[in-house]
Amino acid sequence: MKNVKFIMAFFLTIALSMIVRAQEAPVDYMNKISLKYRTIQQDMWDYTSAVAHGKSAKKIDARRTELIQTTFTALNEVKKMPAYDGDSAYRDSVVSFLNIYYLILKEDYAKIVDMEEIAEQSYDNMEAYMTAKERANEKMNQASFMVGEQQRVFAEKHNITLQAADDELSKKMLVAKDVYNYYNVVYLVFFKSFVQEKYLIEAINKKDVSAIEQNKSALLTASKEGLEKLKDIASFNGDNTVVTACIALLTFYQDEAENKVSLITDYFIKTENFNTIKISFDQIKPNNRTQADVDGYNKAVNEMNASVEVYNKTNTELGTNRTKYLDGWNNATSKFTDKHVPQGK
Numbered sequence: 001m002k003n004v005k006f007i008m009a010f011f012l013t014i015a016l017s018m019i020v021r022a023q024e025a026p027v028d029y030m031n032k033i034s035l036k037y038r039t040i041q042q043d044m045w046d047y048t049s050a051v052a053h054g055k056s057a058k059k060i061d062a063r064r065t066e067l068i069q070t071t072f073t074a075l076n077e078v079k080k081m082p083a084y085d086g087d088s089a090y091r092d093s094v095v096s097f098l099n100i101y102y103l104i105l106k107e108d109y110a111k112i113v114d115m116e117e118i119a120e121q122s123y124d125n126m127e128a129y130m131t132a133k134e135r136a137n138e139k140m141n142q143a144s145f146m147v148g149e150q151q152r153v154f155a156e157k158h159n160i161t162l163q164a165a166d167d168e169l170s171k172k173m174l175v176a177k178d179v180y181n182y183y184n185v186v187y188l189v190f191f192k193s194f195v196q197e198k199y200l201i202e203a204i205n206k207k208d209v210s211a212i213e214q215n216k217s218a219l220l221t222a223s224k225e226g227l228e229k230l231k232d233i234a235s236f237n238g239d240n241t242v243v244t245a246c247i248a249l250l251t252f253y254q255d256e257a258e259n260k261v262s263l264i265t266d267y268f269i270k271t272e273n274f275n276t277i278k279i280s281f282d283q284i285k286p287n288n289r290t291q292a293d294v295d296g297y298n299k300a301v302n303e304m305n306a307s308v309e310v311y312n313k314t315n316t317e318l319g320t321n322r323t324k325y326l327d328g329w330n331n332a333t334s335k336f337t338d339k340h341v342p343q344g345k
Contacts, residue, residue, distance in 0.1 A: 026158035029084045030151070036074045037094045037147060041169055043067055044101055044140065051133075052180065052341060057113045064109055071102045087157070093150035100143040108136040123192050130184050141177055144170050172342040179340045182236045183333070189229050190246050190329065193222045193253045200261070207268050212261065220257035223250045236340065245332035249325040260314050267311035274304040 047067060051057045057064075075098040081091055112132050119129035148170055155162050196219045203211035227250050233243050277300040284293060 026084065026154075027160055030090065030154055030158075030160060033078060033081060033091055033094050034151065036078050037097055038169070040067075040071050040074050040098060040101055041144065043070065044105070045169060045173065048137065048140075049176070049341070052176065052337065057109065057116050061113055064105055064113075068102065068105045071098055071105060074098055075102055084154075087154070090150045090154040093147050097143045097147045100139055104136050104139055108132065108139070112136065120195070123188075123195050126191050126195070127188060130188065134180070134184065137173075137177060137180070141173055144173060176341050179236070179337065183242065183336065186230070186233060186242050186246055187333070189226045190249065193219060193226050193250050196222045197253055197256070200257075204261075204264060209265050209268055212265050212268075216257050216261045219253055223253040223257065226250045227254065236336075239336065239340070241332045242329075242336045245325075245329045249329045252321055252325045256318060260318055263310050263314045267307040270300075270304050270307040274300045 044067065047060070047063055050060055050063075075095065078091060078094050078098060083091060112129070115125070115129040115132055119126045152162065154160070196215065200212065200215035200219050203215050227247065230243055230247055230250070235243070277297055281289070281293060281297045
């Protein structure tokens with residue numbers, strides 16, 4: 001009888017324990033699943049935040065590879081979890097969330113890494129690169145929103161009170177989305193003129209007067225159009241620093257195209273003219289040179305020397321101002337993102 005009583009007491013203890021666990025099960029169940037997706041969401045945020053704050057996606061690609069594996073593992077673990085009391089909506093939303101993140105890491109960011117290498121070669125490449133990042137981020141935001149909705153439904157159904165901290169990361173992602181949607185618009189305005197000046201400098205280095213004229217005209221158009229677009233861009237939460245820095249840089253580009261490049265091409269033309277005159281002059285024996293020959297040669301020398309002085313002065317001025325305004329732009333954008341985009345952990 002003692003043994004029977006002991007066994008009955010033992011089973012009674014188990015039964016009571018099961019009742020207690022059943023009462024706690026909704027929270028335990030939700031927390032078990034939430035832990036999986038929150039961990040991946042946080043790790044993904046740290047990765048994308050690092051890229052957004054200036055770290056090369058290629059340089060931290062080992063981190064992406066690691067995330068692919070951990071996300072795949074978490075995905076399979078959540079898939080194996082049972083539904084709760086016949087309700088699989090929350091679990092399935094997390095499975096979908098993890099699958100989306102897995103594909104973003106494996107496919108979207110693989111393309112982004114490749115696109116990053118050629119992004120600065122042209123405006124179209126840069127626009128495609130930034131669009132790819134925006135789409136990847138939008139997919140992540142949508143997946144997070146979907147999970148958040150199902151989490152709230154599950155919590156309400158089972159009388160679970162969610163803590164404010166539960167949604168903190170989602171809020172960070174939404175803030176980052178707004179910041180980069182704003183920043184990207186200004187950045188593309190900047191980049192269109194920036195890359196056009198790059199082409200212009202390449203033509204100048206080659207002393208290709210025809211290419212210089214074409215790229216000068218394109219830079220003038222790009223900078224003027226950019227300045228017009230910037231007039232319509234309001235400040236971001238009262239912060240107008242990136243627009244102001246962009247205006248200063250594009251104003252420099254406009255002045256360069258309108259007033260400075262012609263001084264450089266003038267030097268190239270006069271140098272070519274001098275070389276042609278010198279070759280002809282040197283072919284005339286000294287005793288056969290007329291006063292007109294000497295005057296023509298001396299005039300070419302004086303014109304070339306004057307153009308050399310203007311050329312050197314112009315190059316120095318352009319180099320100084322280019323550095324000044326580019327540094328101003330880079331500093332403004334760095335401070336802007338540091339100020340408005342939440343950092344990682």
